[in-house]
Amino acid sequence: MFTGIVQGKATVQAESQVGRNKRLEIVFPAGVMLSQQLGASVAINGVCLTVAEIGHDVLTFDVIDTTLALTNIGLLQTGDVVNFERAAKMGDEIGGHVMSGHIMTSVTVSRIEKIEESVHIRFTTDRQNEVDARRYLFNKGYVGLNGASLTISDIGNDWLEVSLIPETLRLTTFSSLTVGDKVNLEIDAHTQATVDTVERILKERGIVLP
Structure with missing residues (x-):
């Protein structure tokens, strides 16, 4: 963990x-x-x-x-x-959110924008990827990117965006990312469990999602 x-x-x-x-x-x-x-x-x-x-x-x-x-x-x-x-030990503070280290897919850096001291990075999801993570992503939800627990600050049909403070940039490799770089994405386990459960129940009841 x-x-x-x-x-x-x-x-x-x-x-x-x-x-x-x-x-x-x-x-x-x-x-x-x-x-x-x-x-x-x-x-x-x-x-x-x-x-x-x-x-x-x-x-x-x-x-x-x-x-x-x-x-x-x-x-x-x-x-x-x-x-x-x-790896975290029992009793350690969970400063981000619980992560397993099991990556679902990778996303691609498509835009980097610096506004004052913060940096906003947009990542594009690959629609052709056999693993579609998009249904687990939502605005203000948690996501793991290259091992960092981050909050999604904005989201579109095929992209998500995060905003990084100076301390995060100092401690991580995000400050050296360039457009086109691949980044590992881990979905929040609680979000995945909730979405999968709701989809299964709706399917059992014959309700088709758009």
Whole structure:
């Protein structure tokens, strides 16, 4: 479980292909992972990954092909910077919203607008994607983007927009995004459960949604 509060940025030190999978070595800020253990979970750009090896401020992760195809982890190269969050423990404060690290799909940066100290980023959803997340997205709803718990500030038929404050920009990789970049999207589990339940009940009663 994760809270959606990104704890900082880390850098890909090395990446290699292992069959259809990928192995990532990621360098973290000094001391951040001192108590980390093999088999522990860490969210990298919002993707829940398992620690396979531990070095000095370096963790190694093995990523399977399905995750590579679904997320932007497959695009990572040596030198790229990622968001990270260690798994939450019982009793930790949930500063964002509860997240699983299970990505539903990816969205594409289509517009970046800076207004005074804040930045507004628009993401386009892919209508051709076999996973359609649009029915789970609504204005002022929660969404996970590259591991950060954010509130949707505006939404259209095929896009959503978030507004970022300076502290979020400082702690995350959002400040370095450019138009065309792919970003991982995780739907709020409570929203998904509610929508799926309502749709199932309506279908059972023969009610067809527009």
